[in-house]
Amino acid sequence: MGTGDFICISMTGGAPWGFRLQGGKEQQQPLQVAKIRSQSKASGSGLCEGDEVVSINGNPCADLTYPEVIKLMESITDSLQMLIKRRLNALFLFPEDQYRPSSLQHLLGYISLLIATLANQLMG
8 A cells, every 4th residue: 555644534414425436456456535526525524635545434445346335335324434545745635634633532533443444354
C-alpha cells in the first residue's frame, strides 16, 4: 500500500454518500476513492480523492472485487465507517486536521474499526 497514514472516516444518514470508487481485486488495483462530490457527506467527512479503502464497516477490501464492494456498499443503510490509507503527500480537505484524530471519540472509533478489520482478516 505504500507510505501513508491510516484514517477512520465516519458518515451517517444513508446513501447517497457522495463518492465514487475504482479498482478492486479483479483489476489488480487497490480500491481507491476516484471522485468526491462537493457538498456531500463524503466531502464533509474528510474523505479525499486518491484515498485507499482498507475496510468498509470492518470488512477488509483487499480481496474484494469491484462488484463485491458495490454489493457491500448497497447493503449499508445508515452508518458508514471506512478505514482508509492516505498517502503522506496527499492534500487535506481540512488543513488543521492533518489526518489525525482530533478528539477522543474519533480516536476510539478509529481503534474499534481497526480492531474489527484485523479480526475479520484473521477470521477470513
